[in-house]
Amino acid sequence: MRDQTFSDEFRAQFNLLLRLRRDVRRFRTDPVDETVLARCLDSFRLAPSVGLSEPWRVIRVESKTARDAALKNFQTANAQALAGYSGEQAQLYSRLKLSGMQEAPVQLAVFCDDTTGKGRGLGAATMPEMRRYSVVTAITLFWLALRAEGLGLGWVSILDPEQLARDLEVPDDWRLIGYFCLGWPEEVSDIPELERVGWEARLPELPIETR
Numbered sequence: 001m002r003d004q005t006f007s008d009e010f011r012a013q014f015n016l017l018l019r020l021r022r023d024v025r026r027f028r029t030d031p032v033d034e035t036v037l038a039r040c041l042d043s044f045r046l047a048p049s050v051g052l053s054e055p056w057r058v059i060r061v062e063s064k065t066a067r068d069a070a071l072k073n074f075q076t077a078n079a080q081a082l083a084g085y086s087g088e089q090a091q092l093y094s095r096l097k098l099s100g101m102q103e104a105p106v107q108l109a110v111f112c113d114d115t116t117g118k119g120r121g122l123g124a125a126t127m128p129e130m131r132r133y134s135v136v137t138a139i140t141l142f143w144l145a146l147r148a149e150g151l152g153l154g155w156v157s158i159l160d161p162e163q164l165a166r167d168l169e170v171p172d173d174w175r176l177i178g179y180f181c182l183g184w185p186e187e188v189s190d191i192p193e194l195e196r197v198g199w200e201a202r203l204p205e206l207p208i209e210t211r
């Protein structure tokens with residue numbers, strides 16, 4: 001018997017949510033209501049985590065000093081990344097917008113506490129990276145929760161993670177998982193921006209192998 005908790009209509013809506021979740025780099029500057037943000041952040045508490053370790057650590061990046069440091073970090077890393085391409089690829093790369101850090105009203109740096117005692121090591125003894133994967137699962141839920149509210153999230157990884165950890169003065173055992181820009185998206189699309197600008201395309205179907 002099928003679980004009746006969710007309706008066909010909900011399933012259709014959920015599918016639409018998955019299709020319309022985008023990585024957003026173009027934000028409007030109007031503020032995000034704190035109640036809505038808090039509701040979305042609750043998805044961290046609902047996320048799966050290895051051994052129930054809940055290793056996510058969230059820093060809200062608000063001060064001008066902290067934001068300037070993060071932006072400078074991105075600009076330096078992005079210039080280095082550009083230098084790694086040549087010819088047409090370099091030209092295309094230089095035109096990409098790869099962060100909304102100059103506009104996004106809310107910005108979060110999310111870390112993993114690699115040494116948390118919570119969860120008592122269950123599931124992470126042979127694969128300690130599971131703690132970091134747990135943080136990624138929470139971010140995925142957060143991404144969907146934001147989108148369901150009409151908000152967008154942009155993941156920024158073009159950064160020197162150690163420099164950012166120093167600038168934000170976080171404990172030594174925290175590893176950066178990502179820097180996140182949040183806000184109201186300028187546009188809605190079912191096609192990734194990198195696909196629209198010709199950088200890369202989604203595969204038409206999931207390749208699955210059988211053993």
Ligand SMILES: Cc1cc2c(cc1C)N(C[C@H](O)[C@H](O)[C@H](O)COP(=O)(O)O)c1[nH]c(=O)[nH]c(=O)c1N2
Nearest residue numbers: 021022023025097098099155156157158192193194
């Ligand atoms: C771990 C990780 C890290 C990054 C990203 C994603 C993920 C999962 N993405 C976004 C990425 O480009 C995007 O997800 C794909 O292009 C697919 O687009 P949609 O997310 O479907 O819109 C991303 N985008 C960007 O402009 N700058 C960045 O630094 C990053 N970093």
